[in-house]
Amino acid sequence: MEILATDDTAVCDRLAVDSGIEIQQLMEAAGAAAADAIRTRWAPRPVLVLAGPGNNGGDGLVAARLLREAGWPVRVVLFAARKTLGPDAEIALSRWSGPLETAEPVDLDAAGPAPELVIDALFGAGLSRPIAGLLADWIASIGERGVPVVSVDIPSGLHGDARPLDGPHLTAALTVTFHRKKLVHLIEPFAGSCGEVICRDIGIPGGWTDLVSPLAYEVLAPAWRACMASSGADLHKHARGRVAVFSGGSQSSGAARLAAAAALRAGAGVVTLCAPPSALMVNAAHLTAVMLARCGGADEVSDRLMGLRAQAAVMGPAMGVGEHSRELVLAGLEAGISLVLDADALTSFEDDPDALIGRLHGQCVLTPHAGEFSRLFGTGEANWNKVEQAQAAADRCGCTVLLKGPATVVASPGQTPWINRHASRWLATAGSGDVLAGIIAAGLAAGMEPHEAAAGAAWIHGDAALRLGAGLTAEDLPDALPDVLQGLQRRRRQAAVHSHLLAHGS
Template sequence: MIELLTPNEMQLADRLTIDSGIDGYALMQRAGEAVSQTIVAQWPDTKIVAVLCGTGSNGGDGYITARLLKVAGYQVTCFTAGRSAPQSYSERAQRDYVADEGVIMPLETFKADEFQLIIDALLGTGLTRNVEGKIAACIDEVNSCNKPVCAIDLPSGVSGKSGQPMGIAVKADLTVTFFRKKPGHVLQPGRALCGVIRLCDIGIEAEVLEQIKPILFESWPNLWGALLPDHNPDSNKFRRGHVAVFCGNVWSTGAARLSATGAARSGAGLVTVVAPENALTVLASHLTSIMIEPLGNDTEKLDTDVLSFFKRRKVKAAVLGPGFGDQERAKRLVYTVLQSKTEDSDLKTLVLDADAITAFKDHPLVLFAAIEKSGLQLVITPHEGEFQRLFGNFVKGKDKVEQAREAARLSHSIVIYKGADTVIAAPDGRAVINGNGNVLLATAGSGDVLTGIIASFCAQGMPVFAAACAAVWMHAETAECFEELSPAGMMAEDISQMLLKVWARLREMATPSPSPST
């Protein structure tokens, strides 16, 4: 279930289901059943429960959950934020709960210390304004207590669209949601506020997605796994693609070596580090199977030398920027590589990172125009600071997904907006949020390895958007593998080695045909 539905798309899924003949109150009952069953399984010995109910559908789910928990032997008290809309499903759920002798108290009287478990059904996923007043005070009470909290659909106060707290938000231990996750479940800090997420079936058929046509996904192998490079037994190193990694000066060769190693471990048949002459000795002392190509400092010959190398060695993908240092030289090389498409070379993809991004901070539109004209496939991999330097003036007021989408559209590139909730976006609006990985990735050089993995997959013929998604997921999964060995101490050098474990994990996973939108 890789599709992510915005709050508006989820409302459409509900409406399409109701239009197909399924009663809306039946959907609400199924939601309440899913929550109550999850709670009974999770907290079988926790019997004194508070259910905090809002006035909308989320509150209706809470009343049904409360009624079912009463039947299961729990001592339940509902606290209401106000009257539900007349003739609404929420009002009907409230009436049914009261008819079963359910207790309802004003929200202002809620005291967390009187309960063993708190169920949050105050606000749904469609929140568009900051939480204030008695609901904000109640959320503060919940967050201040040391009691387990189960949120229905999404912790109250978290935006279902952006994952951002709207003033204040509940911090849940468990979140039960329905049909498909929302962006707020996987974007930070929403993902952390959800705790463990349980996705439950309430009878909405997957066919509704054909009408909704979502273009936002959570990255998992069943999205891109069938597109991973699969070489024939008679394949050779040339068919497996050649990756070139541009290197900075002698004091900053490490980043290029990390990128090159990542490319090799990801299956590229040939990897070459292209470096200035003063860095060749250092590189030669560290690299064995990865080749080295000298590139002089003569600016008059720079274009000719690079284009000649690309043609002569049939380079399919290139990496430029990690640890490069000289931003003016980086800028010149970017222009040179962008020209290579018109020079009848085999190059198809250029991955820009670090200094190759920052080099254009004062002239981003010039870069975007050059990319559009080049005909090359570009992948741009900024972290927060780099992203804002290049795209910040164009994306103000947007959430992270929309920022990445706008950046991809403007730059005619696949944009990988890195972070704990990395977003990969394409110029046509498709976007993927990556949800695996852990804090071990927050180590110097981690992003350099990622650039090599991306370039490697592209050089092997993988579609560029799928290559970006797969590379980000596999890169993040290395941290999951390392954490099994140690909770700390991962270095960027470890990532390429951990790719061996990730490949083994992928072999164990089923990888159905990719989504048509990938």
Template sequence: MTELLTSEQMRAVEQSAINSGRITGLELMECAGRGVVDAILLKWPELACRGDSDPDPHDGLGQSTPKALILCGPGNNGGDGFVVARLLMERRWDVAVWTLAVPTKASPDALTAYSAWVASGGVQQDWAQIQDQAAPDLVVDALFGTGLTRPVPTVVADVFRHLRDVWGTAALRDNRRLRRVAVDMPSGVSSDTGDILRPSQDPHLTLPEDQPGIMDWAFQADLTVSFHTAKLGHYLESGPSLSGRLVRVPLPKVQDCDSPADRPVSVEGHVRLVEPVVFGRPVAPVLHFRALQKASGHKFDHGHALILSGPPGQGGAARMAARAALRIGAGLVTVGCPRRGVPEHASHLNAIMVRGLDGTHGLAELLEDPRYSAVCLGPGLGLGPSTGELVKAALLARRGTVLDADALSRFQRTPEGLFDMLHDSCVLTPHAGEFSRLFPDLADRLQASATTGPQYSKVDATRAAAARAGCVVLFKGPVTVIAAPDGQCSLNAAVYERATPWLATAGAGDVLAGMITGLLARGHAPMRAAEAGAWLHVETARVFGPGLIAEDLPETLPRVFRELGL
């Protein structure tokens, strides 16, 4: 799996490469700048044709040569921008550069890049000159990149507003495109949390009418070029929507130095992407299924999943979870329900068995059978007093256990009582509302204003929740964060090329709970079951497409398995 880095981890990786003597800071800057230019020309090849060919005033594109504006900051991100400006000028582009700070106060490597740009004929312009000109074809944000921990200066927010309100509007009116590129990270976005960094969000504070709005504090990119690997902020909160398309530029000599044995930062701090959504077709986290499949296997070799249901009229969620557990490979699946609910379930189910239970005592008796290898509680279970007792009985049996929906909300007043009963074979699958009920202090920190670093992210909150609960926590959302008590953490992203907005449909979470339960029943470790279940959940939605309802998810699994060669 691809690792996602924080800004501190990325700085440490780069510094390690420089200290090794394999590459200099200036060489890194040149490599980054060339990578940005290559990515621009790959995404918009029409600009490459215009820049490299002889000017043609009749090309129908409005200009004979492409025009670019490069926004450069005072640090190494600005140095990357000067390299981009120089390389575009070498391709005969019309390039304007605006600098936030006096270039002579830039970092040493950035100053060298600035000097090379000036030597190639570059002339710095002030914003008053630039803003009165017609909109360029391309704007490159090389202001701050990663590591920003405070809001951008107001003058930068004003520039961003001009890009959107003046140039963006004019481009739409004239049927032209204003292409926007961010170098490493859209400026104004925390590379660790994905939050837009902005001034105080006190609701009682009255801001002047000319004060920039929230979206003015961050650059909106169509293309973001990340170096070495993606950063956490590219996937969290506002990061995906502000990054546009995300591409990665490898830094070969940095890659050579970034081995697990030589990392200068703790491995426990790293976060994995369950399925890279940008860097090409990966090996899915489900390919190890083959190791668990036996040609001569019996159905009990693949486990027996028990899905508990609530009273009659509320059984649909449990049935969807049961169907998902069966489709994902559990050898047997049983729906356990109050005896008066048996007719309802029996009229809907065929391959899935139904078992009437006499409350908590009946569940405890059923789980005396060691062949039940996993149990799911929550979907449609209800919030009555019996729910808490059923959860307790299931946890005492110490099977692989998924707690979702009502099984979590039932403990909103006494979360510590739930945590005391949990064990390391459990997986909790809260959405944002359920997470805030179980971990209100962590949710409050997560919702706090992002003004200065260090920032508190969904990754931090999920890791803290897993440590407190003593089991795997899967915090659902467009980007689902999965964490284990030992600090392992991964992201399953339904963004960029894997965006599946149609997955926001009733019952989808119940299906996910069933998928994870089926994987636990088959013998997968909780962290691996949660990762594989979350990935397959998104993949089935992606393969099915718009028009999806929750019942379609389990039925799409066979097609996904075939495409994976399973």
């Protein structure tokens, strides 16, 4: 699903107008979408609508009218002189026959029952300056009261393109946006203030994709390369891909086993754990379907990968920070195969990032969390959002960068970034990133391009966590992957049946 810049949403609105759709029609559709979302989530209760001077305020006025017609007690506070309203917002106001209050002074209970729900229709995504003065007082008062807020488009005080405005803003329980989401709905720390985000169609006509380019895409359920070639009479384990995972020493081998188990569960046909002599016995005691091979140092990496005919490898999970890991990584890069670099494989280069960056190639995937990212790439330019940071890093490295977090960003040179929020907060647990690295490696070994493998793996990893729920540990995640893949297969079959019915008019 495309993620649009704020300016480009205005382009889509203009296309609608040029196509003969009046702004008032779009406003009615937006207000109806907000009212419907509210009615499906809350029983009737006193509502306070904060209406700004522009079209966002008009959307709120439409929602207010529709809720009142449905029997809800609704009050409107107008934050503008009537003569300053835009023509479409003025039409929406003329259709409102309920209580209308001025914005001064700040008193949530001034003219009716205490509000139990606030509709925020003050400012849309185009706000470019911090909120101050009376509006800031209202925002503070609502925050202190703790009343649930429903924001129209975005919470007022935030910027649609995820730029910090350094002023107060509302925090929504629900945000109803239209046509396509914006970065603010997906990127932290802003997305946390949006609450649940739903996006509704309001009638933008086709052809808008010829006029604008998305800033990013939101990762939806991936095909995962037809579930890793799950059918075919001639299918065998080697056709499904061969992955090597490099282990740390005897007291730090668990992370690599997590990555190896994940690669196997995600669809790789053969997975081998390459361990130093000190860790051979401890790994042997834990492994069954995962193979085990000795790899004592950097001078053995190339021969080991060649002997295993590995198509992808994972380096970094608990491998150790220091010169030994640097040498292993550089040897892995020399082998020229697809390589997932995580954790210690990245931190080992924090004192000399260019020694790593200068050797990376297009089949690499780096999977840093925020701390590892800053060690390699610094904090970047002021006001960068996470998407821009990841894209700049990918362009500098010439390979795919997966920047982990509540919103995981996948960026590659010359490609539009992907953002994954299909995940669970319970993934914030030791070892979950090792599992993700293994899933990516399985995709790479199956022949996926790094951008596709990383984005698909992020969704699959998140879906496994959502299925497990509260209390999951990283050890649980690999065993949840078969259910995820089977779910993807069911989606494919259902989509195929649907397409067949459409094609045959049934």
